[in-house]
Amino acid sequence: MADVAIMGQGYVGLPLAYEASKVGTQVLGFDISQGIVDALNSGTSHIDDLSDEDIRSMVDAGYQATCDAGRLAEASTIVICVPTPLSEDGGPDLGPINAAVHTVSEHLRSGQTVILESTTYPGTTDEVVRPVLEQGGLVAGKDFHLAFSPERIDPGNEKFGAKNTPKVVGGHTPACADAAAAFYGSFVDTVVRAKGTREAETAKLLENTYRHINIALVNEMARFCHDLGIDLWDVIAAAKTKPFGFQAFYPGPGVGGHCIPIDPNYLSHSVRSKLGYPFRFVELAQEINATMPAYIVQRVYDLLNEDCKPLRGSTVLLLGVTYKPNIADQRESPAVPLAQQLIAKGADVRFFDPKVLEWSAVPEARRVDSVETAVTEADLTILVQNHRSFDVDALALKAQRFFDTRGVAADGDKVQRL
Known part of the structure; x- marks a missing residue:
């Protein structure tokens, strides 16, 4: 069994797994790349912010990496940290999110908490993610918790990381937000509650739009x-x-x-x-x-x-x-x-x-x-x-x-x- 399954073991998901494992959380790292999974299980890092020694400490604490989607059912919480690139026409490419959400839906069970961290446009959690997760008959806010929490990882930042960067959380319902906040609160210093999923989604876009515009200036x-x-x-x-x-x-x-x-x-x-x-x-x-x-x-x-x-x-x-x-x-x-x-x-x-x-x-x-x-x-x-x-x-x-x-x-x- 695992406390959390983190989908995507890259620049966002892996530091999250590291901080969670440090406080005794049993972490399952899911990735579609067998090469990445094998490297992580052998104690080898593939990102700048974590050393091989950091990965070995995770493994020693019980961390496991896997390509087996069936193991998602073991976790109390599932966090989706997959890439969100642009499509050829400049719009959002939801392919990785859609693939991850469909995988979760195949193994979703009552009582689980599902959190999307991947940056996307406002409304994605409610309009894209929730309908797929509810296809099996479970209802968000009633049978399982659903939330959005924007990733704020800044690769190479030696001052701020996953632990001491405040975590914004927006839930589908207040109870959903409570569940997500309780998960992050176990290893993140500060959790900030947004009004809902759309507000949390837009907060991340505002942060980076602010930087984008001022850099252009x-x-x-x-x-x-x-x-x-x-x-x-x-x-x-x-x-x-x-x-x-x-x-x-x-x-x-x-x-x-x-x-x-x-x-x-x-x-x-x-x-x-x-x-x-x-x-x-x-x-x-x-x-x-x-x-x-x-x-x-x-x-x-x-x-x-x-x-x-x-x-x-x-x-x-x-x-x-x-x-x-x-x-x-x-x-x-x-x-x-x-x-x-x-x-x-x-x-x-x-x-x-x-x-x-x-x-x-x-x-x-x-x-x-x-x-x-x-x-x-x-x-x-x-x-x-x-x-x-x-x-x-x-x-x-x-x-x-x-x-x-x-x-x-x-x-x-x-x-x-x-």
Whole structure:
């Protein structure tokens, strides 16, 4: 028997399993990948935030990983932590959620609590998940509990994790919320009760839409500040000294990860499909952030032109190709469209990332063995992601041209900032 079965043992589900197992909860980790299951049962981690030692401690505490969906019936609580990507038309792809929910419905028993954590559009828990779970005759709020609790995992964040990040919970009924809150309250420091599932679903979308829009704001400011000869990084440093009414956001080569480029689109799609009008802030922010790689390419063209070099045939070195610093996660990394557009214009693109040994998303880009040698050979080096292992100032001094998209390099004749 298990206290909880967590469906999806990735960046969201596995840290949740880890924290639950630490307080003695008997955790069953369900995943459709036999390779992941075998690795976890042998004590091997596949995500940045947990080490092999962490996984071994889970196993020692009774954690088991499995591909056997029949074992879901053993658990008192089932938490769904599957991916929610975008479809080809930019709308939400509920395929993974639908597959997971149908699997749960085949093994659902009276008295269980089912919690959806996967980010999605408002109404999904009630309109998509509940009808499938009730097909067998059990009724949500009466025979089983149903709730939504948005995942708030920030991969690579050394300060906030699954335990000390407040957990928002919205139930189909108050009793459903009570059951979900009691589960999370056993290992999460703070549980926040939302009015219902729709409010909990929308809270997650608001959080990431807020970031998405503010990142777009500074990305657009980066463009005109460059044209006006204004140092935006100095502007931000000055503005953030105000102790109220301002939160610093920073420009970059685009947005990446499993949340910011995706979640606001779920909200925008929901508004358009249900209400018939656009969520203009989100769509404008998406347009600005999505065009940042192209803007970087134009800046590269201009910088090489100053050195009397064409972009075609020039060697461009990308430093850091993950979506955020100090982790190996490459999901939706803006380095991908940046490299692809440079290659399309004839550049010889090379890369170095201490976290990435093989960049399957851009096979045409060759990984260099020595970053120190590569920066001296490249016609232009771009700091795309600032991993802590990079000695940025030393690399900038060795480079022929150094384009800093993260605002961390010291001023110099060969250094240009976004």
